[in-house]
Amino acid sequence: MTRNNRQILSRYRWLDALIGVGVLVFAACTQILQPAFAAPAAKAYVANFKDNTVSVIDTEAGKVIATVPVAAGPHGMAITQDGATVYVSGDGSSSVDVLDTVIDKVVKTINVGKAPNGVALTPDNRLLLIAVYDENRVIFVDTSTQTVVAAITVPKPHTIAISPDGKFAYVTVQDPGHFALALIDLQARSVVRTLALEKTPRDGEFGYDGRMFYFTQAGVSSVQVLDPASDKIVTQIPTGVSPHFVGYPRGSAFGMIVVQGPGELSLFDPATNKPTHSVKVGKQPHWAATSGDGKTTYVTNEGSNDVTVVDLATGRTETIAVGNAPRKVVIQRTATITRKGS
């Protein structure tokens, strides 16, 4: 081998080395950047009452990506602000399941008493309140330890709504002959007053700004608008037959009502409390959850075993098939979780 040839080879080895390093750097970058490229979309969790499962929907792909077995008769649902944990109560059981959304599996079961119905998280996510229907009590669970830390007597509690300031909660009371809204002081952990109702309360929710509390009643074709400052019903919003879920989520210009009879999502103006528009969804719609940006609402359809995804700006819809008798739904605010601890 001549000196020139050795020099040429040496240069090629240097080039080889450079290319090799380049490939390694590229590969490393790809590895580092891969989670960003493959970042999952926000997920919606739908409880299928007759299947005893939760369907996990990838909201970008618009399809079910997992089905998670849970306690019998999944009823109430709540999701933490960071979207990492979903709580699901089992109406036909005595437990609340804790679902880890990173792995989409139940990681703990909390024994709470017979027939837990609605669940709600305080804004700081430190406490989970559970309406335990057959035990006539509302229990408080410390979410850091997932253990019951308090219980107060409330007859036949159904759903729970916590004020955005975290100070109070309204509980719908379905005790026959004593239908009511019970107001709980969360710091004192006691019922401070009760508003008697003629008809059975169904769902009740605070608007995101806490100014008004909206609730529906069995056999009443309107939404009751209650001013929490005075505990008085200030007006009613007319609806079709059997309004169920009502909400005024952050980011949305409208409040919304799931109306079961006509199978529609009805919007109302929170400033005037007048209905404005409606859009057809599936059969026997039950509940709704709105995306973190306030642009898209997911409506469960108990009678058609699917979820209607409503674009709130245009009213356009799409349908995603889920399990049997879907009732409650929650949705992650953002899709930030890729793996535990990240």
Next chain:
Amino acid sequence: MTQNNRQISNNSWKPFTAMVGGLSTGLFALVVCTPMAQQVFAAPAAGVAVVDLVTSRSATIAVGNAAPNAVVQRAAAASAESGANVSIANFAFTPAEITIRPGESVTWTNDDGAPHGLKFHDGARGTDLLLPGASFSRRFDRTGTYDYNCSVHPYMTGHVVVRAQ
């Protein structure tokens, strides 16, 4: 109204005022509601218009010329067959208590806008989801009082009394 329903299925917002547009035209001489206020029977010049207040769907039934009036039975008249009917409407069982003889059946029909269910306290099989329009029957062979409630709304209760006579 039909056109509006088509627009709904084509996925666009429907103005709220359209919900009552058909009834505000002044074409109807008379409007009669069913007991559960879920259907409206209106008598225009040459027929009876039946409007489903739940779905807003309507149908027209031709009748005699210039029908000025209409009345509706509160429930179907009892048939010669053994058994009894319970209507689920407005979040209640109607009647809440019904008496039958051994060997007869009770049929529950969901005439409401919401889904309901039946849970029998004696442990017999019921149904945990009875959608609007659907029915469920159970035959009772032994005397006694059978309590039940709606499995979806437990505050809705009823009784079947089975008495030999």
